[in-house]
Amino acid sequence: MNIFKLSIKNIFNKPLSSTISLALLILGIGIISLLLQLNSLIKDQMDNNLKGIDMVVGAKGSPLQLILSSVYHIDSPTGNISLGEAEKISKNRMVGSSIKLLYGDNYKGYRIVGTEKKFIELYKAKIKEGKEWDSSYEVIVGYKVHKKLNINIGDELVSLHGLRETGESHDGEPFKVVGLLEPSNSVIDQLIITSPESVWDIHDTHDHNEDHDEDHDHDHDEDDKEITAMLIKFKSPMNIIQFPRQINENTNLQAAVPSYEISRLFKLFGFGIETLSYLAYIIIIVSGFSLFINLFNSMNERKYEMALIRTLGASRFQLSRMIIFESLILTTLGFILGLLFSRFGVMFVSSLMEESLNYNLNSFKILIEEYWLLGLSVSIGLICSLIPAIRVYQMNISKILADE
Amino acid sequence: MIKTKGLKFNYDNQVFFEFPDINLISGENLLIIGSSGIGKTTLLHLLAGLLKSESGSIELFGNEISLLSSHQLDRFRKNNIGIVFQRPHFVNSLTVKENLQLAQYIAKKKDNNRIESILKNLNISDKANKKTNQLSQGEKQRASIALAIVNSPKLILADEPTSSLDDNNCTNVINLLQKQATEFGAQLVVITHDSRVKKYFKKSVEL
Structure with missing residues (x-):
C-alpha cells in the first residue's frame, strides 16, 4: 500500500x-x-502527391479545380486543351519535364487516365505484376483499384464515358489489363492508367458510332488532338514566379501552381x-x-x-x-x-x-x-x-x- | 511513563479548560471519566498531539510533546500512539486489510504476519478482504481497534469506546482493549462518561 x-x-x-x-x-x-x-x-x-509537380496547365477555369482534378483526381477537369499548344509550352526552355494527362472514362468509378510512362515514375510506383503498356487499349491498374475490384492480368475492362459510374458505356473495344502496380501511398493507387493513344482511340470510335452520318474528319492530326492537362516540372524553382503568369496572360491556357492553391485551400x-x-x-x-x-x-x-x-x-x-x-x-x-x-x-x-x-x-x-x-x-x-x-x-x- | 502537569486549553478564548495532572508509570492503564462538555475529547487530542496546549507539559515516554513541531508530532504519533475513536473511521475505498497496510505504510513498516495475527486475535480474520462498510457495528469496532494497534503503539487512547454499546458489549470491548494492550505491551487510556467502565480500571481520574 x-x-x-x-x-x-x-x-x-x-x-x-x-x-x-x-x-x-x-x-x-x-x-x-x-x-x-x-x-x-x-x-x-x-504534399506527398505534389512531389515533382511545380505547375499544372489546363483549360481556363478555377485554378483550384484544375489542381484538384489533375493532381488529386477528385474534381472534374476544367475542360480540354489542344495538344499543339500544350506541346509548345513543354518545349519552353524553362520546362524540365512535362507529363500529359487525358481523361474521359472511368471503370466502376475509378478514373482511367491516358498519360505517359513517366507518370508511373513520378509517383515512384513499381509494377508488381505484368508489364507496361505497348499498344493502345492496354492498361496498368493502381494498387487500390485492383485490390478492391479484384482485377488480374488479362482481365478486360469495359469503361464508361465520363468520370462517374453512371456514364454511358463504350460498346467498342474493352481495355486489357497488362500490369498491376504495387502500393505507392499516392493518387496513382486509385487510378487506371493507359497510353494517351488509348483515350484518343476509344473516343474516336465512340464518335464514329454516334456521328456516322456526319462527314467528320478523324485524322490523328496533332492540331486536332486534345488533352486534359499537363503536369510540369521546372528546370529551376525560380521559374515558378514568372512562367505561370506568362501563360495566363499570353495564351488561352490556364497555369496553376499546386503548392499555392493547396495552401490557399488549407x-x-x-x-x-x-x-x-x-x-x-x-x-x-x-x-x-x-x-x-x-x-x-x-x-x-x-x-x-x-x-x-x-x-x-x-x-x-x-x-x-x-x-x-x-x-x-x-x-x-x-x-x-x-x-x-x-x-x-x-x-x-x-x-x-x-x-x-x-x-x-x-x-x-x-x-x-x-x-x-x-x-x-x-x-x-x-x-x-x-x-x-x-x-x-x-x-x-x-x-x-x-x-x- | 505518561505525565502531564498544569494542562490548560481554550477555544477562541471563550471556552477554558484546566485538566488535572496525570501520572502513570509504565504498564499502568488509566480511565478518565467526566460528563459531556467538560473537555474529555480535548484532553485526548492533547495527549495524542492533535492539539497544542495553551500551557503545561505533556511527557510521553521521555518526550515533551508540547515542544514538538507539527511534523515531529506526526512522526511521534505514528510510532507511539494508537487511537480508538467513538465512531469507527476507516478509509472507505480500502478493505480491512488494506486499511491496516496503509497504517503500516505510513509508519514505514510492512508486516503482513502481524496484520493476520491481529485480525485473528480480534476474531475478524474472515473479514480481512471486506470493504469496511460491509462490516457489522461490532466488527467495525474491532477493526478500528486493529487499526489502533497495528503499529505496536506504546499508548492506546480510546475515546468513548463504549458509549453506544449495551452492558454485554461494553464489557467485551473493555476486556478486548485491555487484553490487546497487555498482549502488545501498550498502556491504555480510556476517556469516557460511561460510569459502567469504572469497575474495570484500578486507576481513574475524574474531570
Missing part, C-alpha cells in the same frame, strides 16, 4: 462521481487531437478547424471546473477518513499528495482515452474518405502537438487539485474529529 495506490483505489471506489469530468476531458482532448491528426494526415497526403479549412478547436478548449476548461468541484466535494465527504489518516501519523504533505495524485491520474487517463478516441475518429473519417474520395489516411504516430495536450492535461490536473490540496494541508484534524 502507498499513497499512489490509495489514490487509485479512491478514484475507482466511486467511479460515477468522476465520470462526467473524465468524459468531458476525453471529448475535449479527443476533438483537438482528431483535428490535429486529420490536418496533418491530409496535409501529408496532399487557409479556408483552417478557419473551421480553429473554430472547432476553440470549442474543444472550452470543453476542456469545463471539464477542469467539473473536476475541481468533484475533488472539492469528495474532500468534504472524506474529511473523517482524511483526519484518520493524519492520526495514523501521515503528514499534511502526504495527504495533499493523495489529492493531487487523484486529480493527475484522472487527467492523464482522460488524455490517454482522448487520444484513443481521436484514433478511432481518424479510422472513421478515413473509411468515409476512402469511400467517397478513394483516400486513405491511416497513421497512429503521436504528433508533437499531442505532447502539448499531455502537458495541458497534466496542468489541468495540477491546477484543479491545488485548492483542495491546500485545504487538506490546512485541515484541523482535532476539530473534525471532535465534530463527529
Whole structure:
C-alpha cells in the first residue's frame, strides 16, 4: 500500500462521481487531437502527391479545380486543351519535364487516365505484376483499384464515358489489363492508367458510332488532338514566379501552381478547424471546473477518513499528495482515452474518405502537438487539485474529529 | 511513563479548560471519566498531539510533546500512539486489510504476519478482504481497534469506546482493549462518561 495506490483505489471506489469530468476531458482532448491528426494526415497526403509537380496547365477555369482534378483526381477537369499548344509550352526552355494527362472514362468509378510512362515514375510506383503498356487499349491498374475490384492480368475492362459510374458505356473495344502496380501511398493507387493513344482511340470510335452520318474528319492530326492537362516540372524553382503568369496572360491556357492553391485551400479549412478547436478548449476548461468541484466535494465527504489518516501519523504533505495524485491520474487517463478516441475518429473519417474520395489516411504516430495536450492535461490536473490540496494541508484534524 | 502537569486549553478564548495532572508509570492503564462538555475529547487530542496546549507539559515516554513541531508530532504519533475513536473511521475505498497496510505504510513498516495475527486475535480474520462498510457495528469496532494497534503503539487512547454499546458489549470491548494492550505491551487510556467502565480500571481520574 502507498499513497499512489490509495489514490487509485479512491478514484475507482466511486467511479460515477468522476465520470462526467473524465468524459468531458476525453471529448475535449479527443476533438483537438482528431483535428490535429486529420490536418496533418491530409496535409501529408496532399504534399506527398505534389512531389515533382511545380505547375499544372489546363483549360481556363478555377485554378483550384484544375489542381484538384489533375493532381488529386477528385474534381472534374476544367475542360480540354489542344495538344499543339500544350506541346509548345513543354518545349519552353524553362520546362524540365512535362507529363500529359487525358481523361474521359472511368471503370466502376475509378478514373482511367491516358498519360505517359513517366507518370508511373513520378509517383515512384513499381509494377508488381505484368508489364507496361505497348499498344493502345492496354492498361496498368493502381494498387487500390485492383485490390478492391479484384482485377488480374488479362482481365478486360469495359469503361464508361465520363468520370462517374453512371456514364454511358463504350460498346467498342474493352481495355486489357497488362500490369498491376504495387502500393505507392499516392493518387496513382486509385487510378487506371493507359497510353494517351488509348483515350484518343476509344473516343474516336465512340464518335464514329454516334456521328456516322456526319462527314467528320478523324485524322490523328496533332492540331486536332486534345488533352486534359499537363503536369510540369521546372528546370529551376525560380521559374515558378514568372512562367505561370506568362501563360495566363499570353495564351488561352490556364497555369496553376499546386503548392499555392493547396495552401490557399488549407487557409479556408483552417478557419473551421480553429473554430472547432476553440470549442474543444472550452470543453476542456469545463471539464477542469467539473473536476475541481468533484475533488472539492469528495474532500468534504472524506474529511473523517482524511483526519484518520493524519492520526495514523501521515503528514499534511502526504495527504495533499493523495489529492493531487487523484486529480493527475484522472487527467492523464482522460488524455490517454482522448487520444484513443481521436484514433478511432481518424479510422472513421478515413473509411468515409476512402469511400467517397478513394483516400486513405491511416497513421497512429503521436504528433508533437499531442505532447502539448499531455502537458495541458497534466496542468489541468495540477491546477484543479491545488485548492483542495491546500485545504487538506490546512485541515484541523482535532476539530473534525471532535465534530463527529 | 505518561505525565502531564498544569494542562490548560481554550477555544477562541471563550471556552477554558484546566485538566488535572496525570501520572502513570509504565504498564499502568488509566480511565478518565467526566460528563459531556467538560473537555474529555480535548484532553485526548492533547495527549495524542492533535492539539497544542495553551500551557503545561505533556511527557510521553521521555518526550515533551508540547515542544514538538507539527511534523515531529506526526512522526511521534505514528510510532507511539494508537487511537480508538467513538465512531469507527476507516478509509472507505480500502478493505480491512488494506486499511491496516496503509497504517503500516505510513509508519514505514510492512508486516503482513502481524496484520493476520491481529485480525485473528480480534476474531475478524474472515473479514480481512471486506470493504469496511460491509462490516457489522461490532466488527467495525474491532477493526478500528486493529487499526489502533497495528503499529505496536506504546499508548492506546480510546475515546468513548463504549458509549453506544449495551452492558454485554461494553464489557467485551473493555476486556478486548485491555487484553490487546497487555498482549502488545501498550498502556491504555480510556476517556469516557460511561460510569459502567469504572469497575474495570484500578486507576481513574475524574474531570
